[in-house]
Amino acid sequence: xxxxxxxxxxxxxxxxxxxxxxxxxxxxxxxxxxxxxxxxxxxxxxxxxxxxxxxxxxxxxxxxxxxxxxxxxxxxxxxxxxxxxxxxxxxxxxxxxxxxxxxxxxxxxxxxxxxxxxxxxxxxxxxxxxxxxxxxxxxxxxxxxxxxxxxxxxxxxxxxxxxxxxxxxxxxxxxxxxxxxxxxxxxxxxxxxxxxxxxxxxxxxxxxxxxxxxxxxxxxxxxxxxxxxxxxxxxxxxxxxxxxxxxxxxxxxxxxxxxxxxxxxxxxxxxxxxxxxxxxxxxxxxxxxxxxxxxxxxxxxxxxxxxxxxxxxxxxxxxxxxxxxxxxxxxxxxxxxxxxxxxxxxxxxxxxxxxxxxxxxxxxxxxxxxxxxxxxxxxxxxxxxxxxxxxxxxxxxxxxxxxxxxxxxxxxxxxxxxxxxxxxxxxxxxxxxxxxxxxxxxxxxxxxxxxxxxxxxxxxxxxxxxxxxxxxxxxxxxxxxxxxxxxxxxxxxxxxxxxxxxxxxxxxxxxxxxxxxxxxxxxxxxxx
Amino acid sequence: xxxxxxxxxxxxxxxxxxxxxxxxxxxxxxxxxxxxxxxxxxxxxxxxxxxxxxxxxxxxxxxxxxxxxxxxxxxxxxxxxxxxxxxxxxxxxxxxxxxxxxxxxxxxxxxxxxxxxxxxxxxxxxxxxxxxxxxxxxxxxxxxxxxxxxxxxxxxxxxxxxxxxxxxxxxxxxxxxxxxxxxxxxxxxxxxxxxxxxxxxxxxxxxxxxxxxxxxxxxxxxxxxxxxxxxxxxxxxxxxxxxxxxxxxxxxxxxxxxxxxxxxxxxxxxxxxxxxxxxxxxxxxxxxxxxxxxxxxxxxxxxxxxxxxxxxxxxxxxxxxxxxxxxxxxxxxxxxxxxxxxxxxxxxxxxxxxxxxxxxxxxxxxxxxxxxxxxxx
Numbered sequence: 001x002x003x004x005x006x007x008x009x010x011x012x013x014x015x016x017x018x019x020x021x022x023x024x025x026x027x028x029x030x031x032x033x034x035x036x037x038x039x040x041x042x043x044x045x046x047x048x049x050x051x052x053x054x055x056x057x058x059x060x061x062x063x064x065x066x067x068x069x070x071x072x073x074x075x076x077x078x079x080x081x082x083x084x085x086x087x088x089x090x091x092x093x094x095x096x097x098x099x100x101x102x103x104x105x106x107x108x109x110x111x112x113x114x115x116x117x118x119x120x121x122x123x124x125x126x127x128x129x130x131x132x133x134x135x136x137x138x139x140x141x142x143x144x145x146x147x148x149x150x151x152x153x154x155x156x157x158x159x160x161x162x163x164x165x166x167x168x169x170x171x172x173x174x175x176x177x178x179x180x181x182x183x184x185x186x187x188x189x190x191x192x193x194x195x196x197x198x199x200x201x202x203x204x205x206x207x208x209x210x211x212x213x214x215x216x217x218x219x220x221x222x223x224x225x226x227x228x229x230x231x232x233x234x235x236x237x238x239x240x241x242x243x244x245x246x247x248x249x250x251x252x253x254x255x256x257x258x259x260x261x262x263x264x265x266x267x268x269x270x271x272x273x274x275x276x277x278x279x280x281x282x283x284x285x286x287x288x289x290x291x292x293x294x295x296x297x298x299x300x301x302x303x304x305x306x307x308x309x310x311x312x313x314x315x316x317x318x319x320x321x322x323x324x325x326x327x328x329x330x331x332x333x334x335x336x337x338x339x340x341x342x343x344x345x346x347x348x349x350x351x352x353x354x355x356x357x358x359x360x361x362x363x364x365x366x367x368x369x370x371x372x373x374x375x376x377x378x379x380x381x382x383x384x385x386x387x388x389x390x391x392x393x394x395x396x397x398x399x400x401x402x403x404x405x406x407x408x409x410x411x412x413x414x415x416x417x418x419x420x421x422x423x424x425x426x427x428x429x430x431x432x433x434x435x436x437x438x439x440x441x442x443x444x445x446x447x448x449x450x451x452x453x454x455x456x457x458x459x460x461x462x463x464x465x466x467x468x469x470x471x472x473x474x475x476x477x478x479x480x481x482x483x484x485x486x487x488x489x490x491x492x493x494x495x496x497x498x499x500x501x502x503x504x505x506x507x508x509x510x511x512x513x514x515x516x517x518x519x520x521x522x523x524x525x526x527x528x
Numbered sequence: 529x530x531x532x533x534x535x536x537x538x539x540x541x542x543x544x545x546x547x548x549x550x551x552x553x554x555x556x557x558x559x560x561x562x563x564x565x566x567x568x569x570x571x572x573x574x575x576x577x578x579x580x581x582x583x584x585x586x587x588x589x590x591x592x593x594x595x596x597x598x599x600x601x602x603x604x605x606x607x608x609x610x611x612x613x614x615x616x617x618x619x620x621x622x623x624x625x626x627x628x629x630x631x632x633x634x635x636x637x638x639x640x641x642x643x644x645x646x647x648x649x650x651x652x653x654x655x656x657x658x659x660x661x662x663x664x665x666x667x668x669x670x671x672x673x674x675x676x677x678x679x680x681x682x683x684x685x686x687x688x689x690x691x692x693x694x695x696x697x698x699x700x701x702x703x704x705x706x707x708x709x710x711x712x713x714x715x716x717x718x719x720x721x722x723x724x725x726x727x728x729x730x731x732x733x734x735x736x737x738x739x740x741x742x743x744x745x746x747x748x749x750x751x752x753x754x755x756x757x758x759x760x761x762x763x764x765x766x767x768x769x770x771x772x773x774x775x776x777x778x779x780x781x782x783x784x785x786x787x788x789x790x791x792x793x794x795x796x797x798x799x800x801x802x803x804x805x806x807x808x809x810x811x812x813x814x815x816x817x818x819x820x821x822x823x824x825x826x827x828x829x830x831x832x833x834x835x836x837x838x839x840x841x842x843x844x845x846x847x848x849x850x851x852x853x854x855x856x857x858x859x860x861x862x863x864x865x866x867x868x869x870x871x872x873x874x875x876x877x878x879x880x881x882x883x884x885x886x887x888x889x890x891x892x893x894x895x896x897x898x899x900x901x902x903x904x905x
Contacts, residue, residue: 030713269857
């Protein structure tokens with residue numbers, strides 16, 4: 001997030017898109033609901049499903065799946081045409097406005113309506129509402145990123161925010177909601193193939209040299225590594241030999257699972273380090289038991305870049321170890337000594353090679369976390385990014401044209417499928433499905449469908465249905481819902497026994513490598 | 529200089545416009561007791577416990593909603609105030625199953641009372657929040673019991689039909705904190721005041737059980753309940769505050785990073801509460817953060833390293849053996865095929881420190897940048 005969670009209550013217009021916030025970020029959704037209910041904020045929701053937040057919204061635009069670039073360009077078309085944009089911000093803080101203006105010319109409200117299904121007048125009203133905000137906040141989540149053009153979607157939202165001067169101010173911002181406790185931190189400390197800690201490119205010789213010196217090694221690779229979604233296909237071809245997987249369950253979370261399973265089985269050597277015997281661990285050569293969050297010391301970075309403490313409350317079961325200790329032991333036995341007294345000692349090393357974390361010490365975050373960047377111990381941290389300038393100086397507008405999703409419906413596969421989570425379960429269910437109460441509330445997978453669509457297939461609420469895509473099929477119960485949009489079914493991906501990802505498409509965004517979980521084509525038939 | 533001054537218990541304080549008497553007092557460490565007052569929500573004046581005496585006023589004034597005024601002279605513990613609070617507490621204690629020791633302080637009808645409660649409660653124990661109850665605290669502070677007035681029964685049975693929250697109407701004092709937590713803080717709009725007069729009840733969805741309402745079991749109502757009316761089902765009668773230690777940490781589910789307390793009893797996490805007054809969540813949690821911790825104590829946890837045998841089955845191994853095997857195999861693959869045939873999938877679920885070590889291992893030991901995690905998935 002460029003801004004803080006607290007900032008949401010300072011916005012006068014909030015635009016939420018591709019985020020079922022009340023189910024996936026319930027506590028954060030309260031900030032949105034309070035802003036709307038008690039602080040006169042206007043709420044715009046752009047989502048195909050009738051999610052709970054639509055009942056709080058002043059405007060709900062229901063776009064066709066995979067058409068986000070179109071409505072965002074449409075909003076900018078109206079804002080520029082009606083001269084509602086922030087001329088001063090555009091002039092002083094940005095580059096590339098002319099190209100953007102030229103590109104969005106063709107995205108007239110009528111043209112947008114044809115592609116997205118959003119009524120032209122509604123688009124105009126929403127454009128005026130967002131552009132009229134003193135501080136407008138954009139919140140988005142995987143509904144924006146999990147597309148073959150997800151990077152385009154994100155850049156388009158950034159265009160919109162810059163156009164209206166909504167960056168670098170309290171209550172504004174472009175705010176991705178992180179779905180996992182430490183996605184932000186994993187990225188911050190170099191858990192990515194293209195960057196070291198603090199996003200220092202591995203292709204930058206200075207960064208490579210700095211790391212070699214800090215780690216006392218030579219010959220670090222300066223070649224960008226493979227993304228997870230690139231490793232597996234290479235395993236399938238035999239080019240890729242070994243994987244060490246920590247705390248992940250790709251055999252439920254990856255797209256096109258049947259293929260993913262073949263890839264993993266083709267590895268020469270698989271190590272899985274986890275707290276449970278997951279679907280993935282069952283295929284491993286060696287399984288290493290680790291401690292869970294309640295059993296260890298350390299830090300997580302949350303979605304607003306706040307680095308917070310994790311503390312040990314109980315002992316790990318049996319012989320389980322902290323994850324860092326396991327990895328360090330393996331390294332040491334391979335001839336590179338890695339030895340730390342504590343997680344705090346590791347954190348001290350992180351500070352020396354991570355400029356944005358340099359000022360964050362354990363004592364400083366004892367009570368309250370600090371937002372990075374925090375370059376020095378006397379620096380208070382940075383709740384709002386880009387207040388004076390962008391890291392690259394001026395913000396760049398990207399003129400982005402519309403590209404349709406990778407897979408569309410046809411005669412054989414006439415329905416769209418979109419996937420996501422429900423409030424009572426979490427990701428692949430490894431943790432939440434151990435709590436009886438949560439299972440009582442959300443016991444099994446389901447196929448959310450509009451009653452009208454169900455009628456076409458003569459399906460009744462609660463019927464078992466087989467859902468098939470070009471890649472696989474699953475069987476689950478039909479659930480009638482007024483959340484559903486006609487022509488599209490929704491299936492949660494938590495449940496391994498009816499894994500939605502047997503159906504999903506592994507087509508990737510070319511930049512982010514994120515799969516298109518939110519759009520694929522399926523067919524339904526009543527299960528025997 | 530004479531602007532915006534107020535005298536409380538003989539001491540002179542300044543105040544800001546729109547501050548209440550309660551706000552000025554608590555800012556200056558003067559303790560005015562409250563039951564219904566909820567930070568972050570508008571004061572309702574529902575419970576009448578915070579009444580204070582204002583010079584020149586006909587009646588006592590509710591400090592939570594009464595604005596501070598220039599020249600105001602306030603007494604927070606005058607005989608008149610204390611008499612009012614005692615009466616309010618006695619009425620609350622006489623209504624329903626307040627079977628803490630307070631009730632039986634002069635043991636006239638204790639046995640009979642306790643037996644009646646036991647019948648309704650299905651437990652011989654004292655109130656589930658004994659020792660952790662604002663009403664009990666105040667009963668001690670003002671030295672009252674529930675015996676001044678005859679016990680009035682509650683017409684509403686306990687609700688236990690959902691997996692997380694027990695609603696015990698016999699211990700509800702109708703302070704309305706839960707209603708505010710649900711509507712003003714979480715804005716889930718699931719519970720409201722229903723019925724009128726003596727029949728007043730906190731209801732969900734036209735007086736249906738929580739499970740059939742808009743409730744999403746965030747448990748904010750349980751956290752703010754000052755008495756034993758709303759308690760965690762799993763912790764009821766099993767977890768007493770003096771048996772546990774609290775450890776503050778960060779939630780392990782979504783990216784909001786809620787601050788919470790793990791309540792630990794005999795080496796096990798038995799209850800979770802939100803850490804109040806601290807960003808980002810200021811005490812709020814969701815159903816997973818508050819109730820979804822059973823995985824920690826799960827018997828299915830991995831407890832020992834496992835190595836796959838040639839017959840395809842796993843066998844238990846020592847750390848020494850498992851780590852040796854991993855080091856040997858990865859070393860061979862690096863040697864034979866090069867480090868770029870190896871990949872490290874680190875995790876969005878583990879700590880920064882552990883992620884750092886994982887990527888350092890891939891880069892410094894395996895000499896590859898094939899490092900990624902589940903952010904994309």
